[in-house]
Amino acid sequence: MHFDWTFLVRMSALVLPAIMLMALHGVASAATPPASSSGGSLETLSQRRIFFGHQSVGGNILDGVKQVASAPRVVELKDPGQPVAPGTIAHAMVGENTKPESKIADFARLMDAGLAKGADVAFFKFCYIDFNGTTDTRALFEKYRATMEGLKARHPGTTFVHVTVPLTTVQRGAKAWLKELLGKPVWGISENVQRENFNQLLRKTYGGKEPLFDLAALESTSAEGTPETYELNGQTWPAMVPAYSDDGGHLNAAGQARMAKEFLAFLSALPAPAVQPPIPSHATP
Template identity: 40%
Template sequence: MRARTIVVALAVLAVVAGVGGGALLMLASRQGTPMANEPLDNPPATDDQLVAAAGRRIFFAHQSVGKNVLSGVPEVYAAAQLPAPEIVDLGAGAALPEGGSEPVLAHAYIGENGDPYGKLADFDSRLRAGLADQVEVALLKFCYLDITGETDVDALFETYRRTLADLERDFPEVRFVHVTTPVKTEPTDLKWRVKEVIGRPNDNAAREQYNALMRAEYGDGRLLDLAVIEATAPDGTVAIVSSDGRQHLALAPQNAADSGHLNAAGSVTAADRFLALVGAEAPAA
């Protein structure tokens, strides 16, 4: 017990001195982001993409950060002086309104936060229950609560990749797009940094590990890099955290309503990039 007390005390002193393994928040330009796996650059939507998105039947499965994204959609269209799509909450249903004959941005609060495997099963079930025969574009976004420092990231990604590959095989008329997992703001207070030094897992680091796999697999025009959209402040700088010799993204305070959700300005930016992706033409095979 005495030896552990001494080790912890030394760790505290190291952090106070600024030389420990704790997190260090820094800013970088978007072009000079020092990441091992370079985040994607989702461009703003063009008017043509906004018109195309409003004319499609889209299914977006999500939880609260997805609600933030959808809340920014009307403002994006208002700024472009274009008619916005109808946004419809499907609840627990697996069918579009009007029998799937009209364009719609349909969404559902999928599964339960903290259970990404359950969300995948719910997404797969709804599409196979008839929704895939009605929609043109479909996407599932995990919540930051679905991936933590305790998550087996490789196993979760493989289940996601396999589930989506099976859906793409069985429903070739649907364009499946993908979303990186959102991140949270990164506290850098002394208490939190001491916990990291003594072995507390870093949740955003696990999310970055998962998102790197998503970028490698789907970064060919099929991926909304929500994590980097959240991390990029209005002035173009990116919130990056250095932890244990590696870098990962964090939600920029300028975009944050709280530790995990987007404010109004951040919601509009995320909605704009979301609409650009779902309104774009499918990349060549």
């Protein structure tokens, strides 16, 4: 019997790609993590009253939060004297970019103006643009530390959270090489050093002692767990994973999704706010 090899070849050309496509689909499905089961943990936020002071990167994170099912509602704060509703992340712009001291002062002003009484959890973050190659990180940190100590003393019923300074990518490739050759600063190199110096002070002071959301560590680690670093004067420094940003500093959709997930998980794990004992009433005999 004559076997039609031409027919077999034609069938193989049709069948093999389909088999390969099915195999690839199976691999992709296996590599995709199952849907997050964080819904139960997010339940802990249903009664929390949270305030977050920020500028643009904080807004990026909240944009990611809005895409998460069962996440607390996000509302802009208009009046610091108005209590935050349970199950809400209230937010507002604090201070002015490139002037980090103004953010410290503005956050303290909001807290003392009545916001601390209406929020169980409160915090703010600096922006990457607040730090340059000459920032006095020690002086800035001492200003921050003293202000936060004062707030905790004045408002013991509020849980104050600390947030590390976000990073940027560093310029690489031919442009970076040419700048180095000409003795010009390469974007992100010296700035990230100062951001990391400040972040190390935060970690040393508050890590394991008070709530600390390490945004910088998340930004400098890929979804697969690979650190993004660069070398300067024999030392290794962290930088933002390029896949998390389209402009080198702000979070794109992938960065927003990653940071929002970790942000909500962090908030969900915070201990329940301390309940202040009621002031005893003294009845008149």
